[in-house]
Amino acid sequence: DGGITQSPKYLFRKEGQNVTLSCEQNLNHDAMYWYRQDPGQGLRLIYYSQIVNDFQKGDIAEGYSVSREKKESFPLTVTSAQKNPTAFYLCASRGLAETDTQYFGPGTRLTVL
Amino acid sequence: RKEVEQDPGPFNVPEGATVAFNCTYSNSASQSFFWYRQDCRKEPKLLMSVYSSGNEDGRFTAQLNRASQYISLLIRDSKLSDSATYLCVVNLGYGNKLVFGAGTILRVKS
Numbered sequence: 001d002g003g004i005t006q007s008p009k010y011l012f013r014k015e016g017q018n019v020t021l022s023c024e025q026n027l028n029h030d031a032m033y034w035y036r037q038d039p040g041q042g043l044r045l046i047y048y049s050q051i052v053n054d055f056q057k058g059d060i061a062e063g064y065s066v067s068r069e070k071k072e073s074f075p076l077t078v079t080s081a082q083k084n085p086t087a088f089y090l091c092a093s094r095g096l097a098e099t100d101t102q103y104f105g106p107g108t109r110l111t112v113l
Numbered sequence: 114r115k116e117v118e119q120d121p122g123p124f125n126v127p128e129g130a131t132v133a134f135n136c137t138y139s140n141s142a143s144q145s146f147f148w149y150r151q152d153c154r155k156e157p158k159l160l161m162s163v164y165s166s167g168n169e170d171g172r173f174t175a176q177l178n179r180a181s182q183y184i185s186l187l188i189r190d191s192k193l194s195d196s197a198t199y200l201c202v203v204n205l206g207y208g209n210k211l212v213f214g215a216g217t218i219l220r221v222k223s
Contacts, residue, residue, distance in 0.1 A: 033210075042200070042213050042214060042216060043157070043200075045210065088154075090156055090157075098144050098145050098204050098206065099144075101147070101162070102147075102159075102211055103159075104156035104157050104158070107155070107156050
């Protein structure tokens with residue numbers, strides 16, 4: 001089946017620990033994105049990448065890092081520098097044409113204890 | 114001014130009602146527009162793209178007004194299963210980034 005997978009679905013970490021969230025897509029999309037969603041709020045863009053080995057900061061990149069070593073994969077690391085990391089993290093991908101649909105993975109719910 | 118603005122609601126409507134949501138965007142250069150649906154604690158899913166001429170998909174109709182910089186979503190004959198958050202999404206036309214509105218909550222009640 002084609003789609004975007006994120007793992008794990010739920011993640012618990014102690015304060016001060018770095019944690020890496022996985023995102024894999026087999027849709028052959030060039031662009032991949034990471035968003036954060038807090039309760040009752042909209043999606044905020046963390047990082048995005050339009051090509052392998054290149055990525056750009058979104059609106060709230062501080063305390064996060066990413067890599068894009070393969071087209072299919074775009075892992076997100078939540079570092080200890082992120083002051084309020086508990087949130088719902090969504091990965092997405094799409095083609096590069098302006099009208100292309102953006103598809104989302106099922107999300108990872110991170111709770112920092 | 115936010116790039117994309119929506120009335121957060123909630124809109125509480127009875128089954129069978131017609132309900133409409135509007136969304137305004139700030140960048141007149143925006144080229145493409147979408148409505149997504151998000152169920153509680155789930156990922157957003159595309160409901161429909163919005164074309165300049167307006168488009169319809171069953172009970173759902175989307176329209177674009179470039180002059181006033183807003184898009185709308187009309188839902189006819191509301192079902193209980195339509196209860197969700199509806200996200201207005203705009204491609205600003207640069208950087209290939211989509212900007213998401215905060216969403217409008219719809220609750221359909223029997």
